Amino acid sequence: MASLTEDHPPIGIHDINDESKHKKLNTDVVERESGEREMGHSIHRSGSRPQLDLSKAAIQGNFEEKDPTILLPNQSDDISHLALDIGGSLIKLVYFSRHEDRSVNDRRKKSIKEIFGVSNGNRRSYPILGGRLHFVKFETAKINECLDFISSKQLHRGGLDARHWNSDAPDNENAVIKATGGGAFKFADLFKERLGVSIDKEDEMGCLVSGANFLLKAIRHEAFTHMEGQKEFVQIDTNDLFPYLLVNIGSGVSMIKVDGDGKFQRVSGTNVGGGTYWGLGKLLTKCKSFDELLELSQRGDNRTIDMLVGDIYGGMDYSKIGLSASTIASSFGKAISDNKNLEDYRPEDISLSLLRMISYNIGQDIILETSKCCCTVALCTVPEAQCMIYIAYLNALRFGLKRIFFGGFFIRGHAYTMDTISFAVQFWSKGDAQAMFLRHEGYLGALGAFMSYEKHGLDDLMVHHLVERFPMGAPYTGGKIHGPPLGDLNEKARTRSSWISDMAGSNLSRDAWISWMEKFVRKGTEITAPVPMAPPGTTGLGGFEVPSSKGDTLRSDASNLNVGVLHLVPTLEVFPLLADPKTYEPNTIDLADHGELEYWFTVLSEHLPDLVDKAVASEGGTEDAKRRGDAFARAFSAHLARLMEEPAAYGKLGLANLLELREECLREFQFVDAYRSIKQRENEASLAVLPDLLMELDSMNEEARLLTLIEGVLAANIFDWGSRACVDLYHKGTIIEIYRMSRNKMQRPWRVDDLDLFKERVLGLGEKKPHPHKKALLFVDNAGADVVLGMLPLARELLRRGTEVVLVANSLPALNDVTAMELPDIVAEAAKHCDILRRAAEAGGLLVDVMINAADVNKENSSSVPLMVVENGCGSPCIDLRQVSSELAAAAKDADLVILEGMGRSLHTNYNAQFKCDALKLAMVKNQRLAEKLIKGNIYDCVCRYEPASSDLQSSSLC
Ligand SMILES: Nc1ncnc2c1ncn2[C@@H]1O[C@H](COP(=O)(O)OP(=O)(O)O)[C@@H](O)[C@H]1O
Numbered sequence: 001m002a003s004l005t006e007d008h009p010p011i012g013i014h015d016i017n018d019e020s021k022h023k024k025l026n027t028d029v030v031e032r033e034s035g036e037r038e039m040g041h042s043i044h045r046s047g048s049r050p051q052l053d054l055s056k057a058a059i060q061g062n063f064e065e066k067d068p069t070i071l072l073p074n075q076s077d078d079i080s081h082l083a084l085d086i087g088g089s090l091i092k093l094v095y096f097s098r099h100e101d102r103s104v105n106d107r108r109k110k111s112i113k114e115i116f117g118v119s120n121g122n123r124r125s126y127p128i129l130g131g132r133l134h135f136v137k138f139e140t141a142k143i144n145e146c147l148d149f150i151s152s153k154q155l156h157r158g159g160l161d162a163r164h165w166n167s168d169a170p171d172n173e174n175a176v177i178k179a180t181g182g183g184a185f186k187f188a189d190l191f192k193e194r195l196g197v198s199i200d201k202e203d204e205m206g207c208l209v210s211g212a213n214f215l216l217k218a219i220r221h222e223a224f225t226h227m228e229g230q231k232e233f234v235q236i237d238t239n240d241l242f243p244y245l246l247v248n249i250g251s252g253v254s255m256i257k258v259d260g261d262g263k264f265q266r267v268s269g270t271n272v273g274g275g276t277y278w279g280l281g282k283l284l285t286k287c288k289s290f291d292e293l294l295e296l297s298q299r300g301d302n303r304t305i306d307m308l309v310g311d312i313y314g315g316m317d318y319s320k321i322g323l324s325a326s327t328i329a330s331s332f333g334k335a336i337s338d339n340k341n342l343e344d345y346r347p348e349d350i351s352l353s354l355l356r357m358i359s360y361n362i363g364q365d366i367i368l369e370t371s372k373c374c375c376t377v378a379l380c381t382v383p384e385a386q387c388m389i390y391i392a393y394l395n396a397l398r399f400g401l402k403r404i405f406f407g408g409f410f411i412r413g414h415a416y417t418m419d420t421i422s423f424a425v426q427f428w429s430k431g432d433a434q435a436m437f438l439r440h441e442g443y444l445g446a447l448g449a450f451m452s453y454e455k456h457g458l459d460d461l462m463v464h465h466l467v468e469r470f471p472m473g474a475p476y477t478g479g480k481i482h483g484p485p486l487g488d489l490n491e492k493a494r495t496r497s498s499w500i501s502d503m504a505g506s507n508l509s510r511d512a513w514i515s516w517m518e519k520f521v522r523k524g525t526e527i528t529a530p531v532p533m534a535p536p537g538t539t540g541l542g543g544f545e546v547p548s549s550k551g552d553t554l555r556s557d558a559s560n561l562n563v564g565v566l567h568l569v570p571t572l573e574v575f576p577l578l579a580d581p582k583t584y585e586p587n588t589i590d591l592a593d594h595g596e597l598e599y600w601f602t603v604l605s606e607h608l609p610d611l612v613d614k615a616v617a618s619e620g621g622t623e624d625a626k627r628r629g630d631a632f633a634r635a636f637s638a639h640l641a642r643l644m645e646e647p648a649a650y651g652k653l654g655l656a657n658l659l660e661l662r663e664e665c666l667r668e669f670q671f672v673d674a675y676r677s678i679k680q681r682e683n684e685a686s687l688a689v690l691p692d693l694l695m696e697l698d699s700m701n702e703e704a705r706l707l708t709l710i711e712g713v714l715a716a717n718i719f720d721w722g723s724r725a726c727v728d729l730y731h732k733g734t735i736i737e738i739y740r741m742s743r744n745k746m747q748r749p750w751r752v753d754d755l756d757l758f759k760e761r762v763l764g765l766g767e768k769k770p771h772p773h774k775k776a777l778l779f780v781d782n783a784g785a786d787v788v789l790g791m792l793p794l795a796r797e798l799l800r801r802g803t804e805v806v807l808v809a810n811s812l813p814a815l816n817d818v819t820a821m822e823l824p825d826i827v828a829e830a831a832k833h834c835d836i837l838r839r840a841a842e843a844g845g846l847l848v849d850v851m852i853n854a855a856d857v858n859k860e861n862s863s864s865v866p867l868m869v870v871e872n873g874c875g876s877p878c879i880d881l882r883q884v885s886s887e888l889a890a891a892a893k894d895a896d897l898v899i900l901e902g903m904g905r906s907l908h909t910n911y912n913a914q915f916k917c918d919a920l921k922l923a924m925v926k927n928q929r930l931a932e933k934l935i936k937g938n939i940y941d942c943v944c945r946y947e948p949a950s951s952d953l954q955s956s957s958l959c
């Protein structure tokens with residue numbers, strides 16, 4: 001069983017290459033490092049607080065360098081980003097790292113700022129810089145490892161980058177770290193000695209409370225109930241949070257009545273707590289870790305060692321005082337007469353007996369303390385932890401508190417412990433009070449200390465500002481490469497290329513759209529999978545065993561996979577056009593249904609080898625890339641395995657979360673854009689034929705044109721490298737065959753077909769006049785044909801009708817989705833051949849850098865409704881509209897039409913979303929099961945769902 005006392009492999013992916021660097025940093029590390037490695041040496045990265053002292057700043061080294069190191073000699077103690085809770089058993093660290101600087105040359109941004117008047121952080125008097133909150137713990141007994149960790153990351157000096165700007169300077173005399181817990185006093189000198197920093201001591205109870213308040217207000221899925229193995233997240237109404245009882249079970253136990261921010265009273269406590277259980281357990285069982293001890297208890301039978309009432313009363317109850325024969329009369333009492341040695345008892349039984357005894361004693365002590373003694377409780381029949389919980393309940397009762405939140409590392413996310421606690425609270429309160437647990441149970445104090453830094457500006461963070469992401473702990477990143485090396489990329493690509501051209505030569509002339517389609521074929525033949533289609537197992541998963549599920553036993557790695565890094569993105573906002581953000585649920589598919597989870601688990605697992613191949617090839621197929629590919633596969637598989645075991649481990653789980661997790665894992669291992677070359681090739685091929693498509697469209701009447709345009713969007717949505725069925729298609733046929741098949745499937749009625757309704761609005765009907773929308777937000781999906789031949793022509797049609805168009809694309813790559821960074825070039829290329837697009841793009845500020853032939857521009861005709869591009873704030877094939885970029889939120893303010901395109905954005909998420917404005921959801925369903933479930937149809941069926949904003953919201957017609 002792995003434990004804190006074992007030597008973990010080094011932390012983070014870069015450590016794989018340099019095992020000596022962090023050797024023996026023995027932690028339950030829950031953090032990510034990749035982002036930090038990506039960072040440049042920029043001034044913006046110097047900490048979580050903006051108050052940098054820039055006086056005497058100087059560039060160090062070569063002025064010609066792109067990102068020269070900047071020295072800030074006077075920067076002192078005002079970068080707050082490390083806080084500690086040094087407890088009797090564990091040291092908890094919370095630290096903040098800045099997001100990597102993404103200030104790339106994005107011509108889109110300038111115009112967006114001008115048009116919408118938004119810039120990051122303009123809602124605050126000083127900017128909050130985006131970053132990440134990391135959670136790490138160490139054993140207090142191994143404080144030197146903690147100091148090494150802080151020192152290796154230079155956390156005491158304002159972050160990783162500090163070593164760049166001040167590497168030769170002596171440690172800063174004035175540096176101060178906020179810390180709470182007894183160790184803040186005990187180890188203050190050690191910190192000064194080893195790190196040169198002073199400890200600013202914060203009150204422990206105050207920190208616990210402010211940590212709990214912060215979590216309960218800012219994290220969507222922080223609090224949960226746990227009954228009979230079922231975890232259920234509770235959305236706390238922040239206006240109705242107080243009062244509550246906070247029971248922190250650490251080494252000792254504290255019970256705190258919380259009435260508000262900074263308003264609390266410690267009402268009870270005891271010295272017999274988690275530390276007692278662990279300490280005695282260690283002595284008696286020789287267990288090496290707390291988890292091992294806890295796991296033993298699950299297989300224990302305390303009756304072999306505890307003296308029960310029945311043992312004393314000859315098997316009978318002592319009914320006069322209400323004690324049953326099975327009640328523990330004396331913990332460990334049997335050892336008196338058994339005449340056995342310690343070795344003769346099973347460690348499992350000792351552990352369980354101890355767990356019960358400790359809990360019982362905690363209860364009894366607090367009874368005395370609170371003068372609420374109840375002798376029936378002293379020998380009560382309820383199991384283990386319930387006595388102390390009874391006391392918690394008594395206290396809750398005393399103060400009229402209905403909610404009891406349990407924190408502290410004793411809980412350890414342990415299902416058995418939580419179930420016992422919940423049962424007891426429910427039992428004694430007759431269902432009136434509720435026990436709730438916190439995902440960041442052990443980090444309340446450290447978070448509170450972190451919050452106590454003045455002016456770091458995190459106090460008013462809202463739920464949508466925080467995105468939790470899951471890095472991998474050390475055990476999964478330290479592995480070796482498995483499987484044979486990748487084959488010869490060129491050879492495979494050549495073979496495939498000639499095969500595709502053979503196939504492409506046939507049967508084209510029958511098609512009406514032959515002119516541009518023919519060219520597409522020619523271009524399309526160049527679109528080969530740029531990476532080998534290696535058989536599963538040759539990379540990534542080869543040789544890797546996913547951690548086995550152990551049913552109800554504790555997982556050694558669970559604490560590495562329990563809490564993630566909290567990404568603070570203060571510029572995220574709730575999409576303003578959501579009809580009701582409170583009831584909005586992005587996921588259409590709830591993975592709480594185990595059958596559903598199993599299905600998607602299989603889909604994602606089967607897609608993994610192919611994805612790893614693409615990712616490795618996208619990074620040049622180097623040894624390093626293969627190593628990272630392998631680590632990515634391990635990490636993602638471990639997450640999937642963990643979620644299979646406990647679907648709610650990381651908060652409420654929907655399909656969108658799984659798909660995002662995959663993208664996050666790729667980024668974790670520095671796969672910046674796995675489908676980059678596929679996207680490029682498909683863009684080129686599509687752009688080459690766009691003018692012909694546009695010509696053809698222009699020759700149609702407006703009704704035929706609108707139909708063809710919507711058909712085009714649906715047909716082109718087939719180019720989806722995330723769908724197993726589609727990827728299989730790409731292996732079997734040419735791009736042209738796929739497109740043709742797709743167009744042929746376009747016969748109406750589609751499975752969900754509201755086109756007539758949409759047409760009526762856009763073109764009018766009979767007496768009804770056309771009523772163009774003022775402004776449309778087009779959430780685009782895939783690169784290549786999807787955006788170029790599908791969404792751009794649709795955008796052009798809207799522009800032509802006087803509708804302002806905003807193309808909304810991903811901020812970060814995900815599968816073959818087009819990103820906001822890529823779109824301006826695509827639009828610019830398209831605009832070369834299209835006046836409407838060109839003028840609109842100019843008006844939208846997208847064409848500022850493009851060489852436009854002056855003669856082409858008809859000045860009189862140059863005014864146009866604008867075409868713009870905004871980023872959506874995410875990097876996933878799905879979209880959670882509770883967390884979008886501020887620029888999208890600003891762009892949405894006066895929009896009256898939202899078009900969501902693709903399976904991820906309009907089916908997996910948002911299929912049931914209601915908007916304040918008209919909404920058009922367009923997608924091809926590229927998964928049989930989803931087609932059956934969602935639209936009672938089949939794979940490749942299409943959805944054209946139009947929902948007008950009007951109060952008489954019409955239900956879509958399922959054909
Ligand atoms: N990995 C672990 N190592 C040691 N103790 C652990 C571990 N996980 C859970 N525990 C339990 O958590 C207790 C410490 O809880 P914590 O909230 O950190 O309190 P403290 O601040 O007093 O150290 C330990 O005494 C033990 O019962």
Ligand SMILES: CC(C)(COP(=O)(O)O)[C@@H](O)C(=O)NCCC(=O)O
Nearest residue numbers: 720722723724877902903904905927
């Ligand atoms: C990841 C996707 C949502 C992307 O689809 P898109 O949004 O591009 O239409 C989709 O490919 C998907 O659900 N794939 C997994 C299902 C499957 O392989 O059948």
Ligand SMILES: [Mn+2]
Nearest residue numbers: 781782817877
């Ligand atoms: Mn997509």
